[in-house]
Amino acid sequence: MTMDVTFPASLPLVMRHEAFAERRRQLDDQLDDENRRWWHAALEQLASQPSANTLVLLSSQCKRRFGNAEVSASPGWNRTQLARALLLEQLLEQQAGGDQLALLRQLFLWGDDQEKSVLLRVLDDLDTEGRSLELALQAGRTNNREVFAALALDNPFPARHYHDRAFHQLLLKTLGMGLDSGRIEGLAQRHSVDLNQLALEHMEEQLAAFRSVSDRLPHAIAFELLSQAQRQRLRHLCQQRRLPPHWLQHLPPDA
Known part of the structure; x- marks a missing residue:
């Protein structure tokens, strides 16, 4: 880089x-x-x-x-x-x-x-x-x-x-424009705790505004690096049907 x-x-x-x-x-x-x-x-x-x-x-x-x-x-x-x-x-x-x-x-x-x-x-x-x-x-x-x-x-x-900062901004703008973030090259190699935080903040902003969350957002998240509290929050949102059920497939069994 x-x-x-x-x-x-x-x-x-x-x-x-x-x-x-x-x-x-x-x-x-x-x-x-x-x-x-x-x-x-x-x-x-x-x-x-x-x-x-x-x-x-x-x-x-x-x-x-x-x-x-x-x-x-x-x-x-x-x-x-x-x-x-x-x-x-x-x-x-x-x-x-x-x-x-x-x-x-x-x-x-x-x-x-x-x-x-x-x-x-x-x-x-x-x-x-x-x-x-x-x-x-x-x-x-x-x-x-x-x-x-x-x-x-x-x-x-x-x-x-x-x-990293510029790459993260690129990702957030891609999501904000409704583009397919799964087509961002090298995204998996940029997974980090910081990127997790940004992705989850974006998710919360979308939910607070009653907007749908991009189906591609999980590609930006390193689920194995999530804290227990973050995992519990995602599971709770799935149970409330505020997130699609497929998010549960990304969470470890002990979440």
């Missing part, structure tokens, strides 16, 4: 190129001859005019060209998203001698919600060392559900680089 580390601005990002090579193959398999010609011309244009302005222009054209057709080989991705991810990688690679981190921040700032989401989804592949941690933390403050989900769900970046 990355702690507070200062990186020189000139240090290049360490990217996971093999992941983008696979995305290139998946996208190419989806294109007909006309769209493939356009796509190769777009990559050549970015290579000859490597700038954020060029990328923004091509990104908007990708949506008109490729639409939202799903990519069967990459569940959860469509052709436009794959193309935008590949444009990001190419531009950052071309700027290896410059301040890639500043460019990444600029692209995030300029992007619409869909473009921001793509950037966050591939952030771990663009930056394997976590130099963009501050960008991720800033992005996590959004109230846009799509953008936040791109950061929080099925994304290894927070698991690898967030300190």
Whole structure:
């Protein structure tokens, strides 16, 4: 897990190129001859005019060209998203001698919600060392559900680089937005007494407001680390039918 580390601005990002090579193959398999010609011309244009302005222009054209057709080989991705991810990688690679981190921040700032989401989804592949941690933390403050989900769900970046407090806040916001916290990568490895307390406080707040408690909340709790009083409280809530009965399955027999 990355702690507070200062990186020189000139240090290049360490990217996971093999992941983008696979995305290139998946996208190419989806294109007909006309769209493939356009796509190769777009990559050549970015290579000859490597700038954020060029990328923004091509990104908007990708949506008109490729639409939202799903990519069967990459569940959860469509052709436009794959193309935008590949444009990001190419531009950052071309700027290896410059301040890639500043460019990444600029692209995030300029992007619409869909473009921001793509950037966050591939952030771990663009930056394997976590130099963009501050960008991720800033992005996590959004109230846009799509953008936040791109950061929080099925994304290894927070698991690898967030300190515990930031990770806990990510979890609570995921629950607060009604997203599936079971899709937060590395959640089980962050189990602790402190996280138990936060999860139970969230549960009590939901109950006090007469809201339903997320079925995924047990994924955030290390039941073996609960105090006897906490276990008794959960059993009592289940008996009152204020919590679903399946919570009892997580409690030790002596609870």
